[in-house]
Amino acid sequence: MELLRSFFMEDYLEGSRFTARYNLGESGGRPVTVGELLSGSGVSPERASDVFLSTLLRDSPNWGRADLRDLVAAMHPGATRENVLITTGTSEALFLLFRQLRPRKVALAWPAFQLLYELPMQQGAEVVKLPVRWDEQGRPSVDANEWLAHLARERPDVVILNTPHNPSGLVLDAGLLDAVAKWADAAGATVVGDEHYRFLSSEDAVLGATVYRPGTRSFVTGSFIKCLGCPGLRIGWCVGDTAMLARMQNEKNYTTHTVNPVTEWLSFEVLKDLNSPALRRAREDWLRNRRTLSAFLERSRTVYGVAPQGGLVTCLGVRDAMAPEVFASRMEALAKAGVFVLPLSAMEAGTPDGAHPLARGHGFRLGLGADPAHFAEALEVLERA
Numbered sequence: 157m158e159l160l161r162s163f164f165m166e167d168y169l170e171g172s173r174f175t176a177r178y179n180l181g182e183s184g185g186r187p188v189t190v191g192e193l194l195s196g197s198g199v200s201p202e203r204a205s206d207v208f209l210s211t212l213l214r215d216s217p218n219w220g221r222a223d224l225r226d227l228v229a230a231m232h233p234g235a236t237r238e239n240v241l242i243t244t245g246t247s248e249a250l251f252l253l254f255r256q257l258r259p260r261k262v263a264l265a266w267p268a269f270q271l272l273y274e275l276p277m278q279q280g281a282e283v284v285k286l287p288v289r290w291d292e293q294g295r296p297s298v299d300a301n302e303w304l305a306h307l308a309r310e311r312p313d314v315v316i317l318n319t320p321h322n323p324s325g326l327v328l329d330a331g332l333l334d335a336v337a338k339w340a341d342a343a344g345a346t347v348v349g350d351e352h353y354r355f356l357s358s359e360d361a362v363l364g365a366t367v368y369r370p371g372t373r374s375f376v377t378g379s380f381i382k383c384l385g386c387p388g389l390r391i392g393w394c395v396g397d398t399a400m401l402a403r404m405q406n407e408k409n410y411t412t413h414t415v416n417p418v419t420e421w422l423s424f425e426v427l428k429d430l431n432s433p434a435l436r437r438a439r440e441d442w443l444r445n446r447r448t449l450s451a452f453l454e455r456s457r458t459v460y461g462v463a464p465q466g467g468l469v470t471c472l473g474v475r476d477a478m479a480p481e482v483f484a485s486r487m488e489a490l491a492k493a494g495v496f497v498l499p500l501s502a503m504e505a506g507t508p509d510g511a512h513p514l515a516r517g518h519g520f521r522l523g524l525g526a527d528p529a530h531f532a533e534a535l536e537v538l539e540r541a
């Protein structure tokens with residue numbers, strides 16, 4: 157049943173991905189072309205053409221290209237190439253990792269990105285929900301003491317820390333990350349950091365903090381593909397203990413096998429300089445859309461909430477829409493106006509007793525990945541609809 161509902165979410169996204177005039181349902185940046193990505197990474201068209209046309213379409217190394225693994229390791233202090241496995245998107249990293257971890261009980265922020273609980277559930281794991289709460293203004297927060305009490309009581313063997321968090325946009329604070337790490341060390345639990353939006357988690361630094369702590373039972377999964385608007389590249393990684401990565405790689409050998417060499421080349425070019433124009437552009441768009449959304453929310457009479465601290469999504473509440481029929485009719489009006497957002501119900505965001513995560517009822521997840529001018533226009537159309 158859980159699985160069916162989230163298949164519904166992906167179908168829901170696909171249903172409007174290519175047709176909605178204002179697609180604010182997605183969780184990634186506006187799609188870029190191969191040319192934009194390469195020129196923003198300092199690669200001239202001539203060089204791009206030479207490398208592309210001369211790339212051998214052979215198998216890449218099973219662990220991923222060595223120089224690419226070095227770049228990923230450099231983003232995780234204390235890690236070396238041996239601590240990095242290149243995967244087909246963050247999804248595959250999570251898939252392979254959970255299959256090896258075989259968790260009995262998994263604790264994670266709730267609501268959550270589907271894969272993070274469905275993969276463990278498929279293996280029979282119990283899910284411990286660490287609540288994210290939204291107040292009357294639609295501001296999300298977590299209560300660190302409540303989380304720690306929950307962990308002490310439930311004793312999960314795996315704790316997932318998704319930061320920046322999808323769908324709330326929260327960046328978990330250093331104190332909380334530290335306290336959970338200490339608890340996990342003492343309890344012998346594994347910490348999994350999903351850092352899919354790490355490139356968009358700080359106003360000043362390209363890279364936000366990482367959950368990875370060398371020499372402990374901590375693993376991190378991540379990518380740049382949503383942050384930079386190139387999800388079609390399908391690349392990601394897992395960083396952690398080499399022996400565990402070797403077991404994951406063994407399974408990968410018999411499934412997706414390797415990531416294709418063109419994708420690995422493009423990824424190397426993107427990550428070789430974290431101050432590249434491509435990354436700067438993605439971060440500037442993100443900051444601009446956050447400002448646009450904050451200003452919009454201050455004057456909106458129809459929706460409430462806050463811009464995300466990190467990542468490309470946030471949850472907004474719809475005013476005066478407690479009744480499901482009222483909310484449904486508002487969503488219909490939006491769809492008619494060409495605005496596509498993701499209702500929180502499609503994310504299984506409620507609690508089993510039917511309570512809403514937002515203090516004042518129904519809401520939707522809003523993506524901030526659109527081009528800044530288009531985003532501003534979309535918000536005005538949303539308000540009118």
Ligand SMILES: Cc1ncc(COP(=O)(O)O)c(C=O)c1O
Nearest residue numbers: 183245246247269322352379392
């Ligand atoms: C928090 C989080 N983790 C993982 C993923 C999966 O990412 P990928 O497209 O790299 O497989 C997503 C996708 O949106 C995500 O939001």
